[in-house]
Amino acid sequence: MALIALGVTGGIGAYKAVDVCRGLQRHGHDVVAVMTRSAARFVGPVTFEAITRRRVVTSQWKPGMNAEIEHIAIADQIALLLVAPCTANVIGKFAAGLADDFLSSLYLATRAPVLVAPAMNSNMLAHDAVQRNLRTLAARGVRLVEPGEGYLACGWIGKGRLAESSDIVAAALAMLTPVDSILRGRHVVVTAGPTYEDIDAVRYVGNRSSGRMGFALAAEARRRGARVTLVAGPTGLEPPGADEIVRVRSAAEMHAAVMVAASRAEVVIMAAAVADYTPSSPAAHKAPKADAPLTLRLERTRDILGDLSGTASRAASGTPLLVGFAAETGDAAAKAREKRTRKGVDLMVANDVARPDAGFEVETNAVTLIDAEGEQELPVQSKERVAAAILDRVEQLLRTRAASPVRA
Numbered sequence: 145m146a147l148i149a150l151g152v153t154g155g156i157g158a159y160k161a162v163d164v165c166r167g168l169q170r171h172g173h174d175v176v177a178v179m180t181r182s183a184a185r186f187v188g189p190v191t192f193e194a195i196t197r198r199r200v201v202t203s204q205w206k207p208g209m210n211a212e213i214e215h216i217a218i219a220d221q222i223a224l225l226l227v228a229p230c231t232a233n234v235i236g237k238f239a240a241g242l243a244d245d246f247l248s249s250l251y252l253a254t255r256a257p258v259l260v261a262p263a264m265n266s267n268m269l270a271h272d273a274v275q276r277n278l279r280t281l282a283a284r285g286v287r288l289v290e291p292g293e294g295y296l297a298c299g300w301i302g303k304g305r306l307a308e309s310s311d312i313v314a315a316a317l318a319m320l321t322p323v324d325s326i327l328r329g330r331h332v333v334v335t336a337g338p339t340y341e342d343i344d345a346v347r348y349v350g351n352r353s354s355g356r357m358g359f360a361l362a363a364e365a366r367r368r369g370a371r372v373t374l375v376a377g378p379t380g381l382e383p384p385g386a387d388e389i390v391r392v393r394s395a396a397e398m399h400a401a402v403m404v405a406a407s408r409a410e411v412v413i414m415a416a417a418v419a420d421y422t423p424s425s426p427a428a429h430k431a432p433k434a435d436a437p438l439t440l441r442l443e444r445t446r447d448i449l450g451d452l453s454g455t456a457s458r459a460a461s462g463t464p465l466l467v468g469f470a471a472e473t474g475d476a477a478a479k480a481r482e483k484r485t486r487k488g489v490d491l492m493v494a495n496d497v498a499r500p501d502a503g504f505e506v507e508t509n510a511v512t513l514i515d516a517e518g519e520q521e522l523p524v525q526s527k528e529r530v531a532a533a534i535l536d537r538v539e540q541l542l543r544t545r546a547a548s549p550v551r552a
């Protein structure tokens with residue numbers, strides 16, 4: 145049984161939150177309701193008090209609320225913050241990091257996963273500002289329950305109505321930290337994004353990786369209770385919450401950061417697209433152009449996975465468990481199979497980046513998981529779901545290892 149904070153904000157769908165609350169309780173969870181001032185105009189707090197059998201939090205400023213700094217106390221105890229319905233205003237406050245009431249302070253204070261179910265008029269939902277805020281939240285690891293289409297309270301027919309209560313409950317249940325995850329308390333290092341290799345003071349060689357896959361893996365590992373170190377190359381996306389975030393630029397910097405973090409890690413997932421080559425002698429100033437063609441001399445970068453798999457301690461203990469990515473064009477699985485053995489990694493994730501719905505700069509991915517036991521081809525799905533499938537496999541490998549600690 146988990147404690148879930150149910151944030152209720154000021155939309156006409158607020159009455160449906162009662163149903164959501166009941167649904168969570170039916171699955172054995174305990175709910176504390178947190179209502180914004182406007183929500184209390186739609187549904188009386190007493191309703192939630194009666195069904196949750198807990199005091200409903202409606203304000204930060206009531207005498208007695210601060211004896212334990214309640215938003216911090218609740219933030220620490222909850223396994224999930226679910227906001228249903230979530231108005232454009234609250235989505236904006238979460239995205240901007242404002243904390244002018246109990247719910248927005250709770251959002252900033254909690255380390256629990258966050259799920260929001262937006263509900264608003266179709267034009268508001270489609271507005272650039274709201275869409276941008278939703279993207280900011282998604283990039284931070286906040287999950288969304290898509291609003292439904294239909295008759296809206298304002299008389300419009302369109303997209304924006306609160307999703308069905310049963311769908312919200314199902315999404316919430318799927319997000320609760322699995323209590324039995326073998327990753328709980330373990331240290332996981334995840335790399336994400338590209339690396340930039342400087343040519344001179346203003347130019348670099350880079351690649352198209354957005355960091356999305358690595359960020360999804362970091363968020364999912366944390367959801368399962370792991371302590372996560374995220375080593376991120378330069379990307380415009382907002383990283384998800386992690387216990388430690390190390391920002392790097394070049395392959396050499398990523399190598400150094402991963403080596404340090406990996407020395408205390410049980411799992412290392414190399415989702416970053418690390419440059420294989422770097423300019424031999426980058427100019428410290430901006431190099432002027434000349435009429436003659438330019439030849440750039442590149443030298444090999446150090447292979448991070450190769451170096452990790454070759455350490456004496458890993459040879460002896462098999463730790464850390466190593467996961468690599470093989471971004472290929474054409475026959476990805478065959479190339480990844482070869483790469484897995486050559487690089488000495490436990491699990492190789494093969495993806496065909498030539499597909500329009502997989503790989504760089506898109507939100508979906510289609511991968512094949514390859515380990516010593518066999519292969520599993522996964523359908524095209526969101527990078528969040530791919531991350532969950534990869535970590536399911538990692539958990540399985542860790543459990544097998546725990547059952548027979550001697551390495552094959």
Ligand code: CTP
Pocket residue numbers: 395414415416417418419420445446447448449450467468469470471483
């Ligand atoms: N990788 C790494 N260090 C590097 C380059 C890549 O650890 N210097 C990791 C990547 O993060 C990825 C895996 O190795 O997990 C595969 O990377 P890729 O560049 O596709 O493999 P290569 O062995 O370099 O193969 P290729 O010859 O196809 O470039």
